[in-house]
Amino acid sequence: MLFPGDLIGTGDGRVVLGPFTVEREEAEASFRRLAALDDVDTVCVPHGDPLVDGARAALATATPERDWR
Known part of the structure; x- marks a missing residue:
């Protein structure tokens, strides 16, 4: 079980870098x-x-480099 704090969020069916x-x-x-x-x-x-x-x-397919830009 992982508790990543504000680093990771979820939305629209995907995993995103926290805002x-x-x-x-x-x-x-x-x-x-x-x-x-x-x-x-x-x-x-x-x-x-x-x-x-x-x-x-x-997590493996997430693209944090494209989140919140």
Whole structure:
């Protein structure tokens, strides 16, 4: 189970970089490190709905570099 804080949110059926990011490059790198974790099956986000099915795949296919630009 992953609790990423404000780094990750969900919306419109996808996983997104949290909207309150100040250091963009660092946030994207942190997102990618979390997305690379092998044993994540649930992600509890503060913004949006939790990911309980397919969390690992949703994180792997996310595109934080295109969010909130």
